[in-house]
Amino acid sequence: GDSVTQMEGPVTLSEEAFLTINCTYTATGYPSLFWYVQYPGEGLQLLLKATKADDKGSNKGFEATYRKETTSFHLEKGSVQVSDSAVYFCALNIQGAQKLVFGQGTRLTINP
Amino acid sequence: DAGVIQSPRHEVTEMGQEVTLRCKPISGHNSLFWYRQTMMRGLELLIYFNNNVPIDDSGMPEDRFSAKMPNASFSTLKIQPSEPRDSAVYFCASSLWRGTYNEQFFGPGTRLTVL
Numbered sequence: 001g002d003s004v005t006q007m008e009g010p011v012t013l014s015e016e017a018f019l020t021i022n023c024t025y026t027a028t029g030y031p032s033l034f035w036y037v038q039y040p041g042e043g044l045q046l047l048l049k050a051t052k053a054d055d056k057g058s059n060k061g062f063e064a065t066y067r068k069e070t071t072s073f074h075l076e077k078g079s080v081q082v083s084d085s086a087v088y089f090c091a092l093n094i095q096g097a098q099k100l101v102f103g104q105g106t107r108l109t110i111n112p
Numbered sequence: 113d114a115g116v117i118q119s120p121r122h123e124v125t126e127m128g129q130e131v132t133l134r135c136k137p138i139s140g141h142n143s144l145f146w147y148r149q150t151m152m153r154g155l156e157l158l159i160y161f162n163n164n165v166p167i168d169d170s171g172m173p174e175d176r177f178s179a180k181m182p183n184a185s186f187s188t189l190k191i192q193p194s195e196p197r198d199s200a201v202y203f204c205a206s207s208l209w210r211g212t213y214n215e216q217f218f219g220p221g222t223r224l225t226v227l
Binding site for chain 1: 143155157160162167168203205207209212214215217218219220221
């Protein structure tokens with residue numbers, strides 16, 4: 001079945017460090033890929049998305065590239081801030097299906 | 113534009129009581145999803161509606177849970193009777209489904225505590 005696997009957390013970094021959160025997927029169809037972010041006490045917010053292979057999604061300094069050959073959608077940011085502390089979810093949506101399949105989430109903490 | 117609205121934001125109740133969670137989706141959206149989030153199980157899809165019709169309720173844990181969507185702007189998730197293991201954060205999300213990919217917008221959640 002369709003599934004998403006994220007790197008296990010928690011991840012703790014210092015401010016201005018480089019961030020990578022790995023995400024790989026298994027899909028029976030042709031998926032669109034998403035990163036959602038959940039700040040403490042809030043709902044999930046869409047951070048970025050990519051709907052076809054080689055697309056790069058970007059927002060707020062975060063980037064992720066849809067790699068069909070490696071079935072991956074790793075999240076990166078060049079210089080993290082304390083305000084980036086949150087839980088990050090990778091998700092996929094098979095074309096023509098309404099359900100989102102979520103990874104387990106990765107908790108990120110940025111220390112000043 | 114208002115986002116997805118959920119009420120109440122916090123609910124504390126005693127075991128055996130009925131609990132009703134409410135959701136107002138984004139105007140114009142035609143799909144609505146109910147999720148539950150716990151530390152143990154993560155984020156679980158309970159049920160979703162398309163054009164007010166329940167499409168998939170396979171995630172509803174048991175008969176104590178029921179969900180309705182009487183119109184395009186309102187949905188409820190009811191637990192009767194509630195149990196301590198139902199304690200979780202319940203999220204509602206909505207989307208505009210056009211048959212391709214599905215970008216969902218989440219509400220702030222209802223934190224339910226069953227004593």
